[in-house]
Amino acid sequence: MRRKKPATSYVTDAELKAMRDHVRGGALDKPGVYRMISPGGEVLYVGKSKRVRSRLLSYFRCAFPAEKGARMLREANAIDWEYTPNEFAALLQELRLIKKFRPRFNVMMKSDGRHYAFIKLADSAAPKLLVVRAPTLDDASVYYGPFHGAQRLGEAVRELSDVLGLRDCALDHKMVFSDQPELFETPAVTPGCIRYEIGKCVGPCCGASSVSGYMSRVGDARAFLEGRHAGPIESLRESMILASELMHFERAASLRDKLQRLEDLREEFTRLRFAVETLSFTYTVKGAEGDDRVYVIRRGLVRAEQQKPKSKKEKTALHEMVRSMFSGEMPTTPGVVPTHAIDELMLVSSWFRKHPKELKRTKPLAA
Numbered sequence: 001m002r003r004k005k006p007a008t009s010y011v012t013d014a015e016l017k018a019m020r021d022h023v024r025g026g027a028l029d030k031p032g033v034y035r036m037i038s039p040g041g042e043v044l045y046v047g048k049s050k051r052v053r054s055r056l057l058s059y060f061r062c063a064f065p066a067e068k069g070a071r072m073l074r075e076a077n078a079i080d081w082e083y084t085p086n087e088f089a090a091l092l093q094e095l096r097l098i099k100k101f102r103p104r105f106n107v108m109m110k111s112d113g114r115h116y117a118f119i120k121l122a123d124s125a126a127p128k129l130l131v132v133r134a135p136t137l138d139d140a141s142v143y144y145g146p147f148h149g150a151q152r153l154g155e156a157v158r159e160l161s162d163v164l165g166l167r168d169c170a171l172d173h174k175m176v177f178s179d180q181p182e183l184f185e186t187p188a189v190t191p192g193c194i195r196y197e198i199g200k201c202v203g204p205c206c207g208a209s210s211v212s213g214y215m216s217r218v219g220d221a222r223a224f225l226e227g228r229h230a231g232p233i234e235s236l237r238e239s240m241i242l243a244s245e246l247m248h249f250e251r252a253a254s255l256r257d258k259l260q261r262l263e264d265l266r267e268e269f270t271r272l273r274f275a276v277e278t279l280s281f282t283y284t285v286k287g288a289e290g291d292d293r294v295y296v297i298r299r300g301l302v303r304a305e306q307q308k309p310k311s312k313k314e315k316t317a318l319h320e321m322v323r324s325m326f327s328g329e330m331p332t333t334p335g336v337v338p339t340h341a342i343d344e345l346m347l348v349s350s351w352f353r354k355h356p357k358e359l360k361r362t363k364p365l366a367a
């Protein structure tokens, strides 16, 4: 349900000064998260910082009224904050608070899955690729994702189907393969489909393709989506170079755009796969005032957090906890991340991409 935007009220100079005094008098330069709250109790903004005090005071120095910081302060009459043991914990807490309060001024990280889409390889006699909002996981179809932006994803999937000659007609459209006995009773006809006529579908509906021929192309699609095969990209690149050499520049430009869409798709999926497949470990982070923490991260998601064990007994207890947490876990569908988890996965992944040295503080999860 769309939330009704509350009426905006602006705070007075005296209230602004009171907020600044509150920050000056109480905030410390430690990692943490903070909230700006309106007179009506609405959480307007959630932020995080390695140094909460410095960050909060910087808002009061915004030079231009149009700056986001200044606009938030004009609508807020209270600021509160909490400290976290480290910057990584602040990031996680910021994400959780944003998801909980959905503050108006947080334009990032507010999505709850509505902006994501998945590629579905629909199970049928001649499987086809399509874009869906969420996996149903109740059939033999294979899903990949999530990806940002259904429209952009739809265009990339269309290019992929075109390059590989996969069908895109209705799922219940009757298929007649060339090696199908039925073909001898029903002679092959052209399907009256433009994609077949212009060579963008191999024609599994009209006896123009064998089962194995079509399924081998489906296998290429899977290999591409799983990062094992760059064939579709190479094929487009070759066509683009040829068109350019023949001075068919308009066609070359169109092929370049198609190529770009597929490369973007591959890159986005590579990032996702990296996160899911490589981010499984315990991660120890030094904390302020000796509050060192251990995070148990599995497939890019933080599954548990606790103080770093100091004694042998505590280490054994942590090991046992990790083992029992994952021993009964159901295997997940390859290539699929639940939409509710994608923001955290991306956050953890981007943390380790930006701070690669932090990987030295990780240890593989013991079975």
Ligand code: SF4
Residues within 6 Å of the ligand: 166, 167, 168, 169, 170, 173, 191, 193, 194, 195, 196, 201, 202, 203, 204, 205, 206
């Ligand atoms: S050629 Fe046949 S199988 Fe291919 S898209 Fe057209 S109708 Fe579907």
